[in-house]
Amino acid sequence: MFKRYVCNGDCEVYFSKFFDSLEEGFLLNEVICGSDGIPLDFKILELNNYFINMAGGSRENIVGKTIKELYPDIDTKWIDACGQVASSGKGMQQNIYFKTIDKYFKVNIISPIKGQVIIIFNDITDITDIMKANEVLKKHFILFENAKDIILYINADERIIDANKTAVEKYGYSRVEFLNMKLQQLRHPLTMKDYQEQMEMSSSYGIVYECVNVRKDGSSFPVEVSSRTTEINGELVRIHIIRDITERKQYEEKIKYLANYDALTDIPNRGFLMKQFKKILEQSKRNKYKFAVMLFDVDKFKSINDLHGHNAGDEVLKNIAKRLQENVRKADIIGRLGGDEFLVIQPFIKTKDDASNLANRMLDYVAKPVQWNNVNLDVDISIGIAIYPGDSDNMKDLIHNADNAMYFTKKKGGKDYNFYITE
Structure with a gap:
């Protein structure tokens, strides 16, 4: 009945057309294991047009190749996952990143018979955007926390909304204390006459200037400040990258002294x-x-x-x-x-x-x-x-x-x- 009414007697042609019409990538693979049974790669047995377009090339040039030949930089953890499904028969879902085409896919991995896996790729743009955004945020956080310079984020009300680890170490305030402070509290009173003009320049096109900052214990130190205003989530935020230039000033004074x-x-x-x-x-x-x-x-x-x-x-x-x-x-x-x-x-x-x-x-x-x-x-x-x-x-x-x-x-x-x- 199935062959007569659905396949018209030729199921192979029917399923080929069916898989080519899918809006997901389809890949049938044979897992290649080493002598110790650990998955090393998998060979492509069949695929649909979606995957051909995704990989580039033609069916003849892809079928029979291994996934590492197509994507040399593929994450080996993904090959391990396919090996687990092929040996256990238990399917799984994963997100995978293809560096060659700079895109994330949500994949379903199932095993029709032992040693083989079918992988169905869902190209969900949101996943790629979210994953990329998360990577950017992760890199930003690493740089933010490990920067040798002080980094402060200031909102339109002059309040500090974030401070990195170096800021905590240099000024002696905790992060919680910073969030209850304004930028002016870190400036030496004698430098405040230039404050407003400097902040206006920061808002316009950015500024680099020198001034004197004050620690929690009341001691002061010279700094060089690079300040620029940007928009984050519709809110104007001023970023201050502050460098302690005590050593530089001491060196300059020493050079000046030796010159005279x-x-x-x-x-x-x-x-x-x-x-x-x-x-x-x-x-x-x-x-x-x-x-x-x-x-x-x-x-x-x-x-x-x-x-x-x-x-x-x-x-x-x-x-x-x-x-x-x-x-x-x-x-x-x-x-x-x-x-x-x-x-x-x-x-x-x-x-x-x-x-x-x-x-x-x-x-x-x-x-x-x-x-x-x-x-x-x-x-x-x-x-x-x-x-x-x-x-x-x-x-x-x-x-x-x-x-x-x-x-x-x-x-x-x-x-x-x-x-x-x-x-």
Whole structure:
């Protein structure tokens, strides 16, 4: 009866047309197992047009091939599942991802006879979209939680709606505490004057800026903030990626310091000293002030290096700089020109007596012996002094004249000072 009324006597042709008309993929396979009985692959015995279109190619090029030949990157767990159904006869449902065509399918796996499986593929776009969305969310969460930078999500009311693990570690607040806070509470009060403008720029086209943030314990640290506003589920959300730049700022300060200060003595180096000299000169010209330029070096410094080594010489220079810093006025400027040569600028003097008083104090400060490896090193200096504006009105000549006066002191035996005398 079935053959007469349904198949018209040719059931094979009927079922072939039937399966080709299905809106699901149909695949009849023979499971290929290894010597240990573990499924390794499966060979395609029959398929319908849907699967041909899905796989690409023709029936002749697909039948007889294994699924790994068609999809080399297929998940081996799926082959294991087909093997279980083929051996047990118990069907199952699964979701499977084909990387080659970037699509998920809901599949039904059944076994008509032992060792074979029929797989029916349902192409449900929603499954693909949901699975892809879940993958994106999973990757986002991993990045969000493991980012070295602080990441905060802020809503239109300036409230924090999410904070990552680094934010918890850096600020000291728990996630629950963050959800009851506004972004402004993390900013140092002195940076708030720029806050509104920065947030407006974030809303417009994004902004990167530096400011200072405050931890729960009240301590502060410098940060670099990358802020951009985006729409999530119809709501405007501002994303802040915040980097702790404490180390960078310390490094920048160190570079700045080394550019201006002598590494050995921690007093201004020649470059910075000349900048300060220039400022004093300009102020004195405007306000008609006098100032003294004192140039000095260490008497018999070469002998100290030759007898006790350069480390001993370095110790002498460090002691000289320290003693001068501790005993001159804050307004006085001390710097190292190089080697054992130092320069002192004494601004706002009235007469040469002011310079003489400082020179005598300097001789006293420095004259104390420096201890080095249980040896007392005797230290004396020779000072030359030039006065602005009487001896010159420019930096070059003032230094040159002070230098001449210093060498005159040395010729007389050192341990003293002399003013420049016009020849």
